[in-house]
Amino acid sequence: MEDKNILSQDEIEKEIQLSEMQERSANFRGKVLPNLSFHGRNLKIGLDLESAIILGSFFLENTSIRGDLNLNRIIIKGVFYFGSSNLDGDLNFQDGNVKGIVNLVGSKIEGNLNFQGLNIDGFLSLAKTKVKGNLNFEKIKVSDSYNAGLVIKGDVYLRNTLINGYLNMEKGSIEGSLDFSNALIAKEVNLKNVRIKESLILKQAKIQGKLIDEEIKYKHIIR
Numbered sequence: 654m655e656d657k658n659i660l661s662q663d664e665i666e667k668e669i670q671l672s673e674m675q676e677r678s679a680n681f682r683g684k685v686l687p688n689l690s691f692h693g694r695n696l697k698i699g700l701d702l703e704s705a706i707i708l709g710s711f712f713l714e715n716t717s718i719r720g721d722l723n724l725n726r727i728i729i730k731g732v733f734y735f736g737s738s739n740l741d742g743d744l745n746f747q748d749g750n751v752k753g754i755v756n757l758v759g760s761k762i763e764g765n766l767n768f769q770g771l772n773i774d775g776f777l778s779l780a781k782t783k784v785k786g787n788l789n790f791e792k793i794k795v796s797d798s799y800n801a802g803l804v805i806k807g808d809v810y811l812r813n814t815l816i817n818g819y820l821n822m823e824k825g826s827i828e829g830s831l832d833f834s835n836a837l838i839a840k841e842v843n844l845k846n847v848r849i850k851e852s853l854i855l856k857q858a859k860i861q862g863k864l865i866d867e868e869i870k871y872k873h874i875i876r
Contacts, residue, residue, distance in 0.1 A: 659685045659708070673697045678720055681705050688731065691716045699742055702727050710753065713738050721764070724749050732775070735760050743786070746771050753798070754805065757782045765789070765818070774798040776829065778810040787818035787840075793825045806851075811836045819862060822847050831871075833858040844869050 665686065672679040678699035686702075688709030699720025710731030721742035724733075732753030735744075743764035746755075754775035765786035775798040798805040807828030812835055819840035830851040831844075841862035844853075849871035856875055 659687055662687075665689070669696065669698075678723070688712070696720075699723070707731070710734065718742070721745065725767075729753070732756070740764070743767065751775075754778070762786070768793050770794075772796070773807070775805040776808045776810065779814045780810045780812045781814070783815045785817045788816060788820040788822075790820065790822040790825055793822065793827075795826070796828045806830075808832065808851075814838075816840075819843070827851075830854060833860075836860075838862070841865065 660681070668681065669679045676698070678701045681700070681702045683704045685706045685708065688711070689707060690710070690712040692714050694716045696716065696718045699718060699722060701723045703723050704726045707727065707729045711729050711733045713735045715737050717739045719741045722740055722744045725745050725747045727746070727749045729749070729751045733751050733755045735757045737759045739761045741763045743766070744762055745767045747767050748770040750772045752774050754777070755773050756778045758778055759781045762782070762784045766784055766788045769789050769791045771793050773795045777795050795807040795809055797807045809827050809829070809831045811833050814836045816836070816838045819842070820838055821843045823843050823845045825847045827847070827849045830853070831847070831849050832854040834854055834856045835858065837859045839861050841864070842860050843865045845865050845867045847869050849869070851871070852873040852875055853869070853871040854875045
């Protein structure tokens with residue numbers, strides 16, 4: 654049974670303390686965690702949760718991570734919230750699966766975002782997020798979420814997002830709208846073969862590189 658091997662909060666905290674002493678990333682690879690929550694923490698190391706399972710939510714607020722956040726192939730059965738936080742390295746979320754929203758509102762990422770093949774039930778928000786590197790959203794899938802009769806639209810929000818690199822969303826699938834309102838992207842934006850069920854919103858967006866939109870599909874475009 655899965656619950657026999659669930660890490661306790663005590664075990665999670667001990668691994669973080671040990672990794673800081675040994676100056677390495679905290680290792681939760683393949684582990685099962687009840688949830689993970691940090692408020693106002695300054696973590697001196699990265700976090701490695703590749704192939705882990707989080708039975709609840711992953712919540713970080715006003716938190717600083719001095720390394721990479723590796724979430725490749727993770728399963729999160731709640732939401733992923735990384736709000737008003739700082740990450741000194743890369744955020745890797747390749748082939749992950751999140752049963753709730755993914756929200757990075759107001760955060761600062763010093764490295765790259767790799768969300769290739771990420772599956773999200775609910776919206777993805779990078780509103781007011783600053784990314785120094787590139788965004789790889791190739792084959793990302795953002796779907797509507799249904800819960801107790803309520804619908805959370807599978808929108809992608811890049812409102813007021815500042816990206817110093819490029820954005821690649823080739824072959825992505827968005828069940829709601831893709832909103833670039835007031836975004837500033839320094840390099841090219843690749844939307845080739847992206848499927849958007851609702852609207853593509855480019856209102857006051859500044860894309861300084863090339864916009865690649867071959868074979869894109871959407872219901873409406875708002876400029």
